[in-house]
């Protein structure tokens with residue numbers, strides 16, 4: 001009945017760890033630059049964490 005198998009995508013704002021690169025533009029992040037991190041919540045199993053993206057220019 002309620003067979004919604006679609007993964008839900010969420011996102012939150014954080015700071016990127018050193019060495020991470022933006023998934024969209026492939027540039028690095030500044031030390032105190034805010035970034036989006038995408039998460040994929042699944043109904044069963046642990047949530048999967050996705051890549052980082054620049055907060056403003058890569059929305």
Ligand SMILES: [Zn+2]
Nearest residue numbers: 022025054058
């Ligand atoms: Zn970017």
